[in-house]
Amino acid sequence: MSEPTGLRARKKERTRDAIADAAVSLFLEHGFDRVSVNDIAAAAEISKPTLFRYFPTKEDLVLHRFADHQGEAARVVHGRASGIKPVTALRRHFRAALDRFDPVTGLNDHPQVVAFHRLVFTTPSLAGRLTRYQLEDEEALADALGEGIQARLRAAQVLAIQRVLARANWQKIADGRTARDVHPEAVADADQAFNQLR
Numbered sequence: 001m002s003e004p005t006g007l008r009a010r011k012k013e014r015t016r017d018a019i020a021d022a023a024v025s026l027f028l029e030h031g032f033d034r035v036s037v038n039d040i041a042a043a044a045e046i047s048k049p050t051l052f053r054y055f056p057t058k059e060d061l062v063l064h065r066f067a068d069h070q071g072e073a074a075r076v077v078h079g080r081a082s083g084i085k086p087v088t089a090l091r092r093h094f095r096a097a098l099d100r101f102d103p104v105t106g107l108n109d110h111p112q113v114v115a116f117h118r119l120v121f122t123t124p125s126l127a128g129r130l131t132r133y134q135l136e137d138e139e140a141l142a143d144a145l146g147e148g149i150q151a152r153l154r155a156a157q158v159l160a161i162q163r164v165l166a167r168a169n170w171q172k173i174a175d176g177r178t179a180r181d182v183h184p185e186a187v188a189d190a191d192q193a194f195n196q197l198r
Helices: 005-030 037-044 048-054 060-069 072-079 086-099 111-122 124-145 148-174 179-195
Strands: none
Touching (some): 005 048, 005 060, 005 111, 037 048, 060 111, 060 124, 072 124, 072 148, 086 148, 086 179, 111 124, 111 148, 124 148, 148 179
């Protein structure tokens, strides 16, 4: 009997999550550069080739957590209601994420989230790989906004604003403030930044 496709996919996803969770735990405890792929494979109780089937690079073990947000800005523009300008839709989406304390905004004070962001922002290879993801997002957003240099410039501006705001929010929380305390400032900063795009 063959295994149903849905069950197989769920098992594969659970294995992927278990590998990534083991890796991130090790990275947070010992530092990204001090943990080898062999260490991760051993902790996840899998072989090194199996690990690489799920994650082509060591950086992917961390940054796959950003996958849910990959292409998000372009999806917001494509899915906006008629009559809503793209930047207005993006602004509303970011503000709603602030109100949800979404980790992608940097406005989340859960200790694991703060530690995860510290890991990403302070590890050069992870920060570099994250920049590549952001460039892919920028291309997707530019395509959603239209053609030509104006669409590319607008996409770069919007994503730079979101990146700078998220990093500023995270830094305030990393300095010991709570997300609830930072929230009003984060909203005011976002409003000011998006107003500058008009």
